[in-house]
Amino acid sequence: MNWTRQWTLIKYDFLLDFRHRFSIGSVLLYAVFSVFLCLIAYQDPELEAWNLLYWVLLSFSAVIWSINVYAKETSEHRLYYFQLLRPQELWLAKWVSGTIFLLLIALLLCLSLMALSYDPIIDWRRQLAAMGLSSLTLAAILSFTSAIGSLSDSPAVVSSIISLPLILPVLLLGQYLTGVAMDLRDPAAYNQYMMYLAAITVIASGGAMVLINFVWKN
Amino acid sequence: MIKWWKVVCIILLVYVHIAGLIVPLRQGVLSIDKLRCDAGEVCDISIKVYHGSYTDDEPIHAYLKFDTSYYLAASRVSAVSHNELQARFHIPDYLPSSAEAIYPSLLVSTDSDGAITLPRALSLAQGSETRQDLGAALWSKEGRPTLYAKEYLAFPYRNILVETLRCLYYHVPMWFAMMLLFGISAWQSLMILIKKDWHRSDRVYAMNAVGLVLGLLGIITGMVWAHNTWGKFWSWDIKQTTSAICLFMYAAYFFLYAGVRDEMQRVRLTSAYNLFCFSMMIPLLFLIPRMMDSLHPGNGGNPAFAQDDLDNTMRLVFYPAVIGYMLLSYWIADLYHRVIKLSREE
Numbered sequence: 001m002n003w004t005r006q007w008t009l010i011k012y013d014f015l016l017d018f019r020h021r022f023s024i025g026s027v028l029l030y031a032v033f034s035v036f037l038c039l040i041a042y043q044d045p046e047l048e049a050w051n052l053l054y055w056v057l058l059s060f061s062a063v064i065w066s067i068n069v070y071a072k073e074t075s076e077h078r079l080y081y082f083q084l085l086r087p088q089e090l091w092l093a094k095w096v097s098g099t100i101f102l103l104l105i106a107l108l109l110c111l112s113l114m115a116l117s118y119d120p121i122i123d124w125r126r127q128l129a130a131m132g133l134s135s136l137t138l139a140a141i142l143s144f145t146s147a148i149g150s151l152s153d154s155p156a157v158v159s160s161i162i163s164l165p166l167i168l169p170v171l172l173l174g175q176y177l178t179g180v181a182m183d184l185r186d187p188a189a190y191n192q193y194m195m196y197l198a199a200i201t202v203i204a205s206g207g208a209m210v211l212i213n214f215v216w217k218n
Numbered sequence: 219m220i221k222w223w224k225v226v227c228i229i230l231l232v233y234v235h236i237a238g239l240i241v242p243l244r245q246g247v248l249s250i251d252k253l254r255c256d257a258g259e260v261c262d263i264s265i266k267v268y269h270g271s272y273t274d275d276e277p278i279h280a281y282l283k284f285d286t287s288y289y290l291a292a293s294r295v296s297a298v299s300h301n302e303l304q305a306r307f308h309i310p311d312y313l314p315s316s317a318e319a320i321y322p323s324l325l326v327s328t329d330s331d332g333a334i335t336l337p338r339a340l341s342l343a344q345g346s347e348t349r350q351d352l353g354a355a356l357w358s359k360e361g362r363p364t365l366y367a368k369e370y371l372a373f374p375y376r377n378i379l380v381e382t383l384r385c386l387y388y389h390v391p392m393w394f395a396m397m398l399l400f401g402i403s404a405w406q407s408l409m410i411l412i413k414k415d416w417h418r419s420d421r422v423y424a425m426n427a428v429g430l431v432l433g434l435l436g437i438i439t440g441m442v443w444a445h446n447t448w449g450k451f452w453s454w455d456i457k458q459t460t461s462a463i464c465l466f467m468y469a470a471y472f473f474l475y476a477g478v479r480d481e482m483q484r485v486r487l488t489s490a491y492n493l494f495c496f497s498m499m500i501p502l503l504f505l506i507p508r509m510m511d512s513l514h515p516g517n518g519g520n521p522a523f524a525q526d527d528l529d530n531t532m533r534l535v536f537y538p539a540v541i542g543y544m545l546l547s548y549w550i551a552d553l554y555h556r557v558i559k560l561s562r563e564e
Contacts (some may be wrong), residue, residue: 144494148474148487158477162491165466169502172459189510196506200498207497211490214411 009093017097020072031061031105035112047184050120054113055175059167061105063160066142069094070150087216088209091143098139106131120182130177137170137201144208147215173197223545230542238387238535245269246375247324247336257344258311265303272297276328280305284322288314288357309342312353319343332368374529378447385443387535391543392436398544399429399551404496407489419485422492424555426471432547433465448513457507457514464502467495
């Protein structure tokens with residue numbers, strides 16, 4: 001693997017994000033909107049509900065983000081990609097930029113929930129670790145399903161329907177991890193759950209790395 | 219043309235369904251109406267028995283057994299009905315232990331039916347003034363009774379499980395068969411991607427469809443079983459949750475299949491997604507539930523196929539059931555594959 005090339009590609013992906021800042025911004029706006037909407041109806045959520053809101057909104061924002069991952073370029077541009085790049089390189093660039101962007105969404109959601117209701121988080125170190133690792137996993141899974149979806153006839157529907165079941169395990173573990181950070185769950189199993197999440201990341205990224213070769217063709 | 223394995227499949231399944239449903243359960247003690255008795259008092263216990271055939275014609279013996287060597291015989295045991303006994307115990311003034319309370323097992327025995335037991339049936343309490351030596355002498359007065367377990371063809375009796383034990387012959391083989399089909403479909407997908415055997419994609423579709431139906435049946439039979447043993451259809455047990463997630467993943471496969479119109483594109487995308495699902499399913503079904511707290515047998519430290527759960531009589535039905543269900547599911551998937559192929563040719 002050519003690391004300079006990979007680095008250029010990652011930088012290019014951020015540049016592309018910046019050029020399409022309205023599409024990225026729309027996801028951020030969607031996240032804030034949905035927090036606002038939920039809290040209009042439910043102004044003082046309990047801890048359990050706070051945690052639930054956070055994960056539901058994060059997963060939907062992430063899925064909405066994933067629809068547009070590969071759709072930023074025109075079809076001519078895409079043909080150019082097919083000829084120029086190895087699929088793994090493209091996927092890796094999307095993974096890196098996606099992780100950072102999802103972490104941004106996660107932070108934004110957390111902060112806006114805190115601003116509009118209250119601050120339940122006791123252990124920020126654990127909260128940040130959980131958010132970081134789950135963004136990594138979500139980005140690995142979603143950048144793969146989005147590649148599949150973008151090649152189908154209705155990218156939005158297909159990529160959201162195939163990505164939701166695949167990110168369910170991440171939510172299953174993630175709600176526990178942030179639950180620990182707000183003193184809602186038993187902290188004894190925290191490290192073990194982090195390990196499972198890391199294992200899922202390894203499996204998902206390994207699978208995506210191999211399978212993207214077969215997906216990203218034309 | 220009938221292949222030999224189809225005949226084997228039919229024979230096995232007929233055998234499994236007849237034997238699995240007809241062979242009776244052993245006798246067992248269902249419950250007793252007392253939770254505790256005190257030392258020195260007369261303790262009348264009403265005992266409910268499962269599959270009992272007790273009458274007053276034959277002498278019935280009942281014992282409270284503590285710590286392998288102390289037996290206390292009931293002074294009088296009478297049969298109220300076939301399945302209900304009334305036993306009277308004279309609890310001695312002292313117990314053979316220095317603890318304030320002991321938890322003896324209850325044994326019921328007749329000469330013709332053998333002995334059955336309820337472990338830790340009730341608690342016997344004595345005051346803080348304990349005399350272990352006196353208690354030991356009082357309890358072992360009559361010596362160790364001769365007990366035996368009757369040998370006959372029956373499935374073991376397990377507390378709480380009782381008749382739901384038979385679920386093992388249907389629920390578990392369904393999951394095994396589903397794993398087989400998903401495994402084959404993952405293999406076919408791999409072949410599609412590596413060797414470009416596009417024609418295998420119908421087979422993948424058929425395997426996944428039948429596998430998903432088996433998984434649904436498995437989860438439904440599991441829910442019915444859980445309702446009778448855990449108390450609820452769905453208790454968010456980790457095994458239930460992860461298997462439901464797996465079914466969602468495979469359900470999404472069909473939406474992906476429907477969402478791509480171009481044939482080549484569809485074969486490639488669905489195969490890649492299918493392999494991805496399979497690789498995610500293995501840790502979800504086999505790794506995570508084993509490590510976490512789960513009520514499901516085989517997970518969270520619970521026994522599954524150990525001696526305690528699967529005795530030799532059950533093995534006689536369980537192993538044929540696994541093979542029979544695997545063959546049947548493969549057969550159905552094969553037929554469905556041919557149906558798809560025919561409808562494509564028309």
